[in-house]
Amino acid sequence: MKQADFHNAIRILTGDAPPRVWSLIVTVFGDLAQGSGDAISGPVLSDILAPLGVRPETMRVALHRLRADGWIVTEKRGRQALHRLTPSGRTQSLAASELIYAQTRPADEAWHMLVFAPAHSAQEQSRAAVLGEEHYVPLAPGVYLGNGAANQNIDGALVLTGALGSVPIWLRDVLISPAQLSAIKDLIATLDLLATDIPGFDTTDQLQIASLRALIVHRWRKLVLRLPVVPDVLFGENWEGRLCRARVGAALEALPRPDLSTL
Amino acid sequence: MKQADFHNAIRILTGDAPPRVWSLIVTVFGDLAQGSGDAISGPVLSDILAPLGVRPETMRVALHRLRADGWIVTEKRGRQALHRLTPSGRTQSLAASELIYAQTRPADEAWHMLVFAPAHSAQEQSRAAVLGEEHYVPLAPGVYLGNGAANQNIDGALVLTGALGSVPIWLRDVLISPAQLSAIKDLIATLDLLATDIPGFDTTDQLQIASLRALIVHRWRKLVLRLPVVPDVLFGENWEGRLCRARVGAALEALPRPDLSTL
Numbered sequence: 001m002k003q004a005d006f007h008n009a010i011r012i013l014t015g016d017a018p019p020r021v022w023s024l025i026v027t028v029f030g031d032l033a034q035g036s037g038d039a040i041s042g043p044v045l046s047d048i049l050a051p052l053g054v055r056p057e058t059m060r061v062a063l064h065r066l067r068a069d070g071w072i073v074t075e076k077r078g079r080q081a082l083h084r085l086t087p088s089g090r091t092q093s094l095a096a097s098e099l100i101y102a103q104t105r106p107a108d109e110a111w112h113m114l115v116f117a118p119a120h121s122a123q124e125q126s127r128a129a130v131l132g133e134e135h136y137v138p139l140a141p142g143v144y145l146g147n148g149a150a151n152q153n154i155d156g157a158l159v160l161t162g163a164l165g166s167v168p169i170w171l172r173d174v175l176i177s178p179a180q181l182s183a184i185k186d187l188i189a190t191l192d193l194l195a196t197d198i199p200g201f202d203t204t205d206q207l208q209i210a211s212l213r214a215l216i217v218h219r220w221r222k223l224v225l226r227l228p229v230v231p232d233v234l235f236g237e238n239w240e241g242r243l244c245r246a247r248v249g250a251a252l253e254a255l256p257r258p259d260l261s262t263l
Numbered sequence: 264m265k266q267a268d269f270h271n272a273i274r275i276l277t278g279d280a281p282p283r284v285w286s287l288i289v290t291v292f293g294d295l296a297q298g299s300g301d302a303i304s305g306p307v308l309s310d311i312l313a314p315l316g317v318r319p320e321t322m323r324v325a326l327h328r329l330r331a332d333g334w335i336v337t338e339k340r341g342r343q344a345l346h347r348l349t350p351s352g353r354t355q356s357l358a359a360s361e362l363i364y365a366q367t368r369p370a371d372e373a374w375h376m377l378v379f380a381p382a383h384s385a386q387e388q389s390r391a392a393v394l395g396e397e398h399y400v401p402l403a404p405g406v407y408l409g410n411g412a413a414n415q416n417i418d419g420a421l422v423l424t425g426a427l428g429s430v431p432i433w434l435r436d437v438l439i440s441p442a443q444l445s446a447i448k449d450l451i452a453t454l455d456l457l458a459t460d461i462p463g464f465d466t467t468d469q470l471q472i473a474s475l476r477a478l479i480v481h482r483w484r485k486l487v488l489r490l491p492v493v494p495d496v497l498f499g500e501n502w503e504g505r506l507c508r509a510r511v512g513a514a515l516e517a518l519p520r521p522d523l524s525t526l
Contacts, residue, residue: 113376113423115402117433139378139421140403150428158402158434160376162425165413170380171421 001203006212009200010051012190013215019222021054022062026071027218029085030093030100032210032260042081044263048210099229100221103249104242107231112150115158116142135229137175147231164233172235175228184244187219191247201254206262209255216255220248264466269475272463273314275453276478282485284317285325289334290481292348293356293363295473295523305344307526311473362492363484366512367505370494375413375424379405398492400438410494427496435498438491447507450482454510464517469525472518479518483511 019027028048033040040048049059063083066072071089075082085093116127119142128138136144150159172181194200203209223244232242282290291311296303303311312322326346329335334352338345348356379390382405391401399407413422435444457463466472486507495505 110425111423112425113378115376115406115408117431117436118403140381140406143378143403143406145378145421145423152428156431156433158408158431159428160374160408160423160425161428162373162375162423165415165422165424168380168419168421170419173380 001199001205001208005199006051006203006205006208008198009194009212010215012193012198012200013212013219014052015186015190018053019215019218021049021058022065024049024052024054024214024218025059025062025066026089026093027221028210028214029072029083029089030097030221031213031217032257032263033084034090034093034097036090037084038260039075039082039084040260040263042083044207044260045083047207047263048214051208051211052215096221096225099224100217101252103245105230105232107233108148109163110147110149110161111164112146112148112159112161113139114144114146114150114154115160116156118142132228137171137228137230137234139174145234167234167236169236172239175230175235176241180223180226181240183223184240187223188240188244188247190219191216191244191251195247195251195254201251203255206258210258210263213252213255213257216248216251220244264462264468264471268462269314269466269471271461272457272475273478275457275461275463276475276482277315278449278453281316282478282481284312284321285328287312287315287317287477287481288322288325288329289352289356290484291473291477292335292346292352293360293484294476294480295520295526296347297353297356297360299353300347301523302338302345302347303523303526305346307470307523308346310470310526311477314471314474315478359484359488362487363480364515366508368493368495370496371411372426373410373412373424374427375409375411375422376402377407377409377413377417378421378423379419381405395491400434400491400493400497402437408497430497430499432499435502438493438498439504443486443489444503446486447503450486451503451507451510453482454479454507454514458510458514458517464514466518469521473521473526476515476518476520479511479514483507 025045028045029040032038046056046059050056063072063074066089067074070086071092072083073086075084114131114136116124119127121141124141127142128144131144131146132138134146136146139145150161200212203212224241227241232239235241288308291308292303295301309319309322313319326335326337329352330337333349334355335346336349338347377394377399379387382390384404387404390405391407394407394409395401397409399409402408413424463475466475487504490504495502498504
């Protein structure tokens with residue numbers, strides 16, 4: 001790939017909002033060095049990030065913060081620094097990867113609804129927070145939809161377990177904001193542009209691939225990790241998130257994950 | 264039955280709130296003369312109502328109103344007036360009887376919940392009114408529980424159809440007011456008193472029976488027709504309404520419906 005095309009692809013993928021460096025580094029490790037024992041050397045990390053506009057000093061500061069937060073450990077080997085995920089960083093990274101790299105979000109055939117007694121709004125908010133962690137969808141105050149069979153021990157709730165009919169269009173607006181939807185459409189358009197008008201995926205340079213993957217995964221990661229973790233079917237027939245996930249999958253297939261040893 | 268016992272029973276059944284006469288007459292016709300062609304003569308109606316404290320003039324005014332409202336028609340046969348339900352009065356009376364004389368309110372095994380998009384409260388109120396007519400239970404704004412399978416054509420609603428778990432205690436408070444519950448407990452206590460301490464059901468006099476039935480049915484009718492028409496199971500384990508219905512049933516069995524020809 002010509003340098004001009006490569007930089008053009010990076011410019012298009014970055015858009016108006018250059019990613020935060022510490023967060024971008026988390027993405028790079030999650031994409032390339034999530035395996036037990038995987039490490040990325042200082043120079044390689046710098047080679048991946050430099051084309052994205054990350055200066056060495058900024059990278060050093062970000063790595064310092066990631067070490068302080070327990071995400072990264074750095075080990076000196078001779079004159080070279082080797083960075084790797086900590087065990088807790090790896091655990092968090094693995095959990096996020098399940099959402100980032102998933103091909104689909106299928107649904108269990110069974111669904112259930114929980115209905116609680118009318119409550120004060122503070123009480124309801126704290127219940128919504130707890131049930132949100134368990135991936136329930138809040139449909140109305142005190143009313144929650146869950147996929148799968150209900151846990152039998154739900155204190156004080158009326159529980160209906162069964163099959164879901166067709167999903168009305170308004171449910172999407174409960175699940176995501178207009179800003180989220182528009183960011184998803186943006187990423188679809190960006191990837192379409194790179195795949196067709198710009199030869200953005202047309203490279204075999206492993207470092208270029210690593211840089212491009214970092215940007216693509218990073219943009220998708222910021223979107224997908226903020227979506228409610230619920231089956232696709234709840235978003236209706238023409239769910240842009242499903243399309244975006246397919247486009248991201250195709251892009252990552254066109255830019256196959258480099259082996260760390262080749263970088 | 265001694266006159267004193269009879270009047271005592273009437274006093275206890277009437278309590279502090281003597282029934283409205285026109286409404287009491289509707290009860291009497293629903294209880295004794297709902298059959299096609301059934302009629303009650305003026306003197307017999309007067310004999311049934313007089314012990315309840317209804318004066319002839321009050322009865323005449325009430326009958327006049329019931330004729331004007333299309334409930335009753337009166338026909339002269341010789342010097343005697345014969346009163347009967349109009350076809351529309353009979354239709355309404357039959358519909359009410361299904362609720363008044365029912366032994367149980369069983370539930371279909373299937374239930375469904377409808378969830379509508381968040382709406383303005385005026386919009387939601389009018390939806391609640393429409394769905395209330397179809398015996399849906401409003402659980403939260405835009406959320407309704409129905410017994411049986413869902414009608415497939417419910418525009419804009421998320422529909423979950425399935426089985427209901429155990430019913431939480433708070434649901435009763437959604438279904439009835441404390442005043443309704445206390446009126447039901449009152450009637451249970453009254454019927455218990457008549458059955459045990461006062462020989463209130465101990466008569467074979469057909470006119471006395473007609474008067475006592477009128478009061479019992481009337482009190483129950485005022486309660487049961489204001490309850491939401493939903494299966495008993497939604498009111499929880501120790502539903503006083505179920506007990507009250509059983510007590511009313513036992514009382515009416517102890518005072519078997521007189522044949523009009525014997526009055």
